[in-house]
Amino acid sequence: MTARRVALVAAVVLGIALAVVIAVRTPWVPLPEPAGGHTAVDPTAGLSADRVARAEAFAAALRPASLVSLLLGLAVSALLGLTRAGARIVRAAAAPLGGGWVWQVLLGVVALAVLGRLVTLPLSAYGEVVRHRYGLSTRSWGLWLRDVWVSVAIDAALTALSLLVLVWLARRAPRTWWAWAGAGAAALVVAGSFLWPVLVEPAFNRFEPLAAGQLRADLLQLAEENGTPVQDVLVSDASRRTTALNAYVSGFGSTRRVVLYDTVLDRLPDDQIESIVAHELGHVATDDVLTGTLMGALGAGAGVAALGWLLSSPRLLRRAGADSAGDPRVIPLLLFLMTVGTLVSTPVQNAVSRHVEARADVHALDLTRDPDAFAAMQQDLAGSNLSDPDPPAAWQWFFGSHPTAAQRLAMAADWARLDRP
Template sequence: MTGHRRVALVVLLLAGGAFALLTLLLVPWDPVPGARPPAAPADSVFTADQLARAEAYSSAARSWGRTSLVVSLGVSLVLGFTRLGRRLVARLPGPWWVAVPLAVVAVLLVGRLATLPFSALGRIESLRYGLTEQGWAAWGVDVLVSFTVQSVATSLALLVLLGVRRRLPTAWPAAAAGLMAALVLAASFAYPVVVEPLRNTFTSLPDGPLRTEILDVARQEGIAVDDVLVSDASRRTTTLNAYVSGFGGTRRVVVYDTLVGGLPTREVVSVVAHELAHARHDDVLVGSVLGAAGAAAGAGLLGLLLPGRRRGEDDDEVSDELALVPRVLALLAVATLLATPVQSTISRQVELRADVDALCVTRDPEAFERLQAMLATRSLSDPEPAGWSQVVFGTHPTALERIGLARGLDCG
């Protein structure tokens, strides 16, 4: 085993062990007091027509989404492990720090163009079922903004990775692990104030009974909240949602304008209580720390899989770096897919704890149940997805699991 691979193996073992330990200690594996209540029967929540409509939309959305996933992965593998990827980036101009971002954009653009028809078909389904009223031009702008953000973030990561590989031929996996972990934390911190404003406009929730009740819930949960923001999400979706992003000085609680204008006060308070529970437990920070450990482990794994760079190799030679870009992106695509069940499992546990906290703080299970039924009805989410699908892709408990929790939870 070469020098850089020995370093990479140590990094992988240490970072992987840190991720496992942090997951064991920080993830709420048993968040429900007592026995977890069973899921509510579907026919006790939804009508037959609602179930049929949700299944019809979910089936179409899954079809296009998973086809897009397969095509995206296939394109990544072809470009990463055949000569096509090398040919695509071989003639890009400039020094390595210019050519590498150009190569990233070229590879990502091929993948995005390959999956764009499936995204468009999925959007047609959303239009047909009334889940969006956004025009095609605005949708195209959103696609362009998302692609730009992805390209910039990926280019920065590749520049860090390949830069330390050039300067530290033996120790680069360790240096890359530290820098990649730092990038994950920095990105999570900056995302609410750098990226989110590119897609939405935020305003403060106006003074009134709703704001007063929300701040009262925050005080009950022991959370210092200076403001609650409203996102203009209605310009792209009719669904209902809220979220917490950032940590420390950039932490924010955001509700969709569709939520504020479309639900009674008790249901909105239930949503915000759930999000405030995330803030109470620093779930964004915990997720960022786990992501940082995962990124460090990923750097170690890349060190095992990528060839080394010999000392004395011409620093002006960029062909090696360009050839590595499609390979690294393909490996990242595979790693992301393999990590999805782990991420989804952790997310479901965190979301379950937030549900428990919201129910116990508001003491309003009826509002929580009505909320979950409305969320599922408006988004046409599948109330009973296949077991394997929920394990791999389900980031939240299903609507029926959440309603069953509201019906059976004993907060004491």
């Protein structure tokens, strides 16, 4: 069997393993159907006509720009990856430092990342204008630019280092590089899950412990009752950037903590905050992060094996102006293939995510036994975050990572009709 065929077989086997994990670990039916059938979904989610109209107007102003940005980024990536233009940029970026292959990879990735971001920057700026217009963003333009370039810097640095290792492996082991790189990619996914809250989150927000008081005591007690004690309850200075409401649980073991946006503390009563935190604790109780990490690791391994198969095609390499997977001029093609893979996997990831989020909603209701607070919280989140309570089906299928507000309220009504233990 040729090395190229081995890579294809490995990609298929890992893809099948990923499909099995998705099938087994996804909560396809997070809540049984109550007697008499499911509660009808109210497309307004109980929001006033003015709030619904405002959310729909916000979405109508933002969706076209988001879609154009996605397609423009894909088109630029294709232009650079499927022609020799990208290879020329890679070589030119490294020329001032002698043009060695290491500099071609590192500086080529940075140059391509900055170019890609510059192309879509006007659309991002338009999106920020819309968020300012509707009162969702509180960032100054200086802070917005800082956030954009910090994000680009982090992404470019991680991508450059990862691809440097990949190209080095391809140069050292031309037939089996994809196997070693796939194992490394899977390991990076696992490491990233543990290190993200410690290394990346502080680059964008400051965190302070929630002041001692009844709410802090109640949230720590809620985590204990959930069987997932946390080390701390922190408050993020999210209001520097947004008026949106959110909370989450991040970290593992000794780094696990509840994080509340300061906007949540300012605008929601304690029972609704407890409902949000109970939802996030549901993800911990059902090991959703660990399952997601396993899925990500399998997906990364399958993706790199697929790259091993694709980059064994002389025709594809010639189109990109590269000689082999160990040629640094292959970087634009690699980035394009990674972009396509991410785009193709997005609806699958979001389908799984919607079911996982629905199970966390059920967990929150089971833990707090307060469907009224849950419903009020969902309505306040939808109103404050300008979430369309009933988005177009195609948009929700592709981009929706959570059930809609209308669906979540109907599920809460179903929960109240069931005799849950």
